[in-house]
Amino acid sequence: MIQIKNLNKSFLLYNQNDTNINVFKNINFRVNKGEVVALTGNSGTGKSTLLKLIYGSYVISKGDVLISDINIRKSSPRDILKLRKNKLGYVSQFLRVVPRVPTIDVVIEPLLEIGCEKKIALKKAQEILERLNIPKNLWNLSPLTFSGGEQQRVNIARGFIHNYPYLLLDEPTASLDQNNKNVVLDLIEKAKLNGSAIIGIFHDETARNKVATREVNLENL
Numbered sequence: 366m367i368q369i370k371n372l373n374k375s376f377l378l379y380n381q382n383d384t385n386i387n388v389f390k391n392i393n394f395r396v397n398k399g400e401v402v403a404l405t406g407n408s409g410t411g412k413s414t415l416l417k418l419i420y421g422s423y424v425i426s427k428g429d430v431l432i433s434d435i436n437i438r439k440s441s442p443r444d445i446l447k448l449r450k451n452k453l454g455y456v457s458q459f460l461r462v463v464p465r466v467p468t469i470d471v472v473i474e475p476l477l478e479i480g481c482e483k484k485i486a487l488k489k490a491q492e493i494l495e496r497l498n499i500p501k502n503l504w505n506l507s508p509l510t511f512s513g514g515e516q517q518r519v520n521i522a523r524g525f526i527h528n529y530p531y532l533l534l535d536e537p538t539a540s541l542d543q544n545n546k547n548v549v550l551d552l553i554e555k556a557k558l559n560g561s562a563i564i565g566i567f568h569d570e571t572a573r574n575k576v577a578t579r580e581v582n583l584e585n586l
């Protein structure tokens with residue numbers, strides 16, 4: 366499970382007159398296996414920041430994030446990379462990839478990293494790209510020139526190709542049409558039934574109500 370204990374985050378902006386931004390204080394909640402917790406709260410309350418703290422991308426100011434028995438605040442960068450590779454998935458709002466790498470290779474990468482055979486990884490990638498309606502003639506092209514929604518679906522394919530027991534989703538359905546939105550919601554539902562502990566941000570209330578088992582509002586904590 367994921368546990369958030371007395372978590373505080375502030376940013377000290379050295380290059381802007383040492384301005385201190387307090388994002389949030391004393392956040393406490395836990396996410397069990399098979400739960401989808403939706404983070405809510407107005408823009409700027411720190412939803413994306415919280416996911417980045419859990420993923421180990423931002424430094425924790427105070428408090429703890431536990432993923433099973435692993436304490437993120439006390440983990441070395443090497444331990445965090447290992448955790449991301451095996452257990453902790455993150456679908457960010459925007460796709461970040463190395464230029465000129467074909468889409469299919471972007472999608473199979475997480476499986477190759479855990480030692481999956483290339484043939485099996487390719488088969489899984491084809492299945493998920495088909496499911497997400499990415500036209501076959503695009504699979505061998507870099508996703509950098511794709512439309513916003515296509516890039517988002519490549520990002521989702523990458524995040525769901527491996528059954529991560531812990532999954533962080535930042536607006537996974539934001540720029541998708543209804544049909545593709547439903548495909549993504551089905552993928553989330555499947556991961557939930559599989560026993561993953563999931564934390565997501567969903568601006569779309571209908572999408573949120575469909576998959577979330579609980580809501581944590583960052584304004585009321």
Ligand SMILES: Nc1ncnc2c1ncn2[C@@H]1O[C@H](COP(=O)(O)OP(=O)(O)OP(=O)(O)O)[C@@H](O)[C@H]1O
Binds near residue numbers: 412415
């Ligand atoms: N790297 C950073 N450096 C400085 N301040 C940051 C950084 N990342 C986030 N912040 C600040 O933290 C606050 C929370 O930002 P965050 O992106 O987490 O909000 P959010 O709840 O995800 O908003 P939205 O709904 O608009 O996506 C903002 O005031 C933002 O300026």
Ligand SMILES: [Mg+2]
Binds near residue numbers: 412413414
């Ligand atoms: Mg955000």
